[in-house]
Amino acid sequence: MQLLPEQIMGILPFGGVGAEVVASLIAAAIIGTIMLTNTALAGPWAKRKITAAFTDRIAVNRIGPFGLLIIVADAVRLLSKELIVPEGVDRPAWDLAPLIIASTALLGFSVIPMGSIVGINMHLADPEAGLALVFAFASMASVGLVMAGYASNNKFSFLGGLRAVAQNLAYEIPLILTGVSVVIFAETLQMSEIVAAQQETLFTVAGIAVPSWYAIVNPFAFVLFVIANLAEVGRNPFDIPEAPTEIVAGYQTEYSSVYFVLIYLGEFIHIFLGGAIIATLFLGGPAGPALPGFIWFMIKIWAVFLFTQWARSAVPRVRIDQLIEIGWKGMLVLAFANLFLTAVIVGVVL
């Protein structure tokens, strides 16, 4: 199936390199807009509603149906705030950090196969090293966190930045190692191939064909990955770089107005990116019965979003030293064990 830019190029009235560039830009804009729309829905509205449901409240219900127009109200409110630039911030690092945090997570979606709807394949690019690329994009957000923490000239931000580094080192490695165990199964880094490898039927129960999603094939890796992903996106019990009540708001303490929105946005896109990686690697990507693939894909990333919000409402935060311990002494060992076992099983049995 053709990728989205190729499909757009087909309907453009001109050809050549120009058409390729224009088509790519249009396609990227479409994917970007879809993800930003999701974030707009998640940040001001869904997060409030979900948290309220967990904590016995009602939350926004006055503006628009189900309070949905709070999204508009919040957008106006956030954009009209004054941007306060503290004295002694390290520019341009301070200005670049929110951009990096927001854009890197968005970049990750360029290689995610999001399934098709009404014949349009929502997939921007499918390079051979797709998985490596998406992990790289996801990790680049930490660079933004460190920049924000360091450039803010605020001690709480600084602590948050340092914590972000420590946390990401402790969790990136298990995360990627667990991802690699999937690659051993699929024998490819290409995202579309990984999805395709999960479409076969694993076994049939009472007439229902169970697909060979890697969450079912290797549930242990799935659990490891979901936990490491919580740390990767910085949500409870691993929201240590922000840690309100300890270090105020961590790396984002000094950000206001649009910069704050960008950081906030980046966090939500990051959660969705985490969901997209989980969906692609373990949940068969856009696969699912009856509904179009794109809808299934959205359902899956929203399910992961819901899970992170649940963890946020119900699980206490661990301490930074405990997190490092869990990361290096627990997760890393388990991730290596998982990788080794997978390699042995795939190499010997299959």
Place this chain on the structure above:
Amino acid sequence: MSLEEPQAPDVGVTGEGDLDYDALEDLLGDNVVDREQHENAEGFVIRPDEVEETLSTLKEEAGFDHLSSVTAQEYQDRYESIYHLKKFDDPTQELSVVVPTARDDPVSESAAGVFDTAEWHEREAYDLVGIEYEGHPDLRRILLPETWQGHPLSQDYNQDKPQIVPLREHANPMEEKTKIPDDPDTMFVNIGPHHPATHGVLHVKTTLDGEQIADLDPDIGYLHRCEEQMCQQSTYRHQIMPYPDRWDYISAGILNEWAYARAAEDMADIEVPEYAQVIRTMSAELCRIAAHLLAVGTFALDIYGDFTAIFMYAIRDREVIQNILEDLTGQRLMFNYMRLGGVAWDLPEPREDFFEQTRDFLDELPDRLEEYHNLLTSNEIFQMRVIDTGVLPPEQAKSFGATGPVARGSGIDYDLRRDDPYGYYDELEWDVITEDGCDNFSRALVRLKEMEQSGRIIEQCLDLLEDWPEEDREIQANVPRTLKPEPDTEIYRAVEGAKGELGIYMRSDGTDKPARFKIRSPCFCNLQTLPVMSEGEYIPDMIASLGSLDIVLGEVDR
């Protein structure tokens, strides 16, 4: 205690367990210059250069291990510091050590070497009254800004003259101050006065070594509202009672009111009708549950880090109590329900509805507490965070004058409701909760279990109130319209507030207003233990310890 061998009573205690002041005077020998009559605690007058010696003799040999409070005041001819001593084993055995100093040179020896808690109390005395303490480790102002001129509770202070401290002259409270100067490995951070976890305007000057706390100095006074001064300008009978609601304003209003009511009633020999005592006991315990709910909720907030389930659940349950108290007192926060000699009014009509409403809450309480235990105390990540962090050894807790759930979390079996009974508590069946963990977990656990006990107390009070014959429902004793206690009556009386021992010292001068009104705030003393709990621990543990102390800045700063 019952399992231990019966100990010989302390020096100065008779076989019946009463204090023998003459024996104590003999123990101190020449140190006692004179004796003074205080209600329920005789005063020994000593010389200002023998404070440490006297107090340490009393602590080591006579068992007075609890320096409850230090009151400073100025007379026409002298300054005076009063050290209110008690015993953790039996707080009815009280003694006042009175230290007069000359008006022209008010210098007295510090007691900080004997009792750690004296450090802050003497700083407050210096700040507000102007007595200087020799040998004090760190004698600076505590409630007022460093640049304040004069001492507001001294007699020659001009209270009408406004003091404007411009920013440029103001000693910068944010200035870096650390006991570990110029160490490149440490970082100074101001946690507060505006910080999500300080539960008010507390400012903690913190020196960090990485993520660990190297040094810590709580800076208070941001919420100082001259409560003592205002009480000194108000009449006993009606005008003082609204103020206690504003000390510990987190639902503990009626408990605070009782502190004043008890002190004033003992001072003026007012007998409170039994029916009113039962209502007082019931409403006070309702307040205690509400206060503990908020304490547990915010403690969870500090650990979880967001407005999470447990906090909202606590707020929701507290709301039910607020509704009950609103029906009873007409107010949701500043109850102003007690009166000298009784309470403002009887239970709301129809009484059946009130009983039903309260019983519904009590019936639900065990399930609710079970849920808190599920969410908090049996949560493994929560346990990982709070067990063995913020350790407060009992010896230090005593020396810092810690009381209430903080002391009981360190295994100190001290509860004024049982040990120095008032109200209707000694007629009811309930237990004092102690935990031996000495850590953040124990303090949270004590609060959760205390709610259960408060529920028991309320239940029994409800039974009593329901069966009380209609003709005997006397809510108010006969109290003169203008209350003028005998001149020079001095009294220090305490009750068990939500946070611990809430004491009040009053001295009358024959008018209808107290000449000196001193509040012994439990939060003030408990907060002093924060450095003990936190130094060497991680920042998150310090925040957790602060949460487990459950301070209310309105009561710390007064």
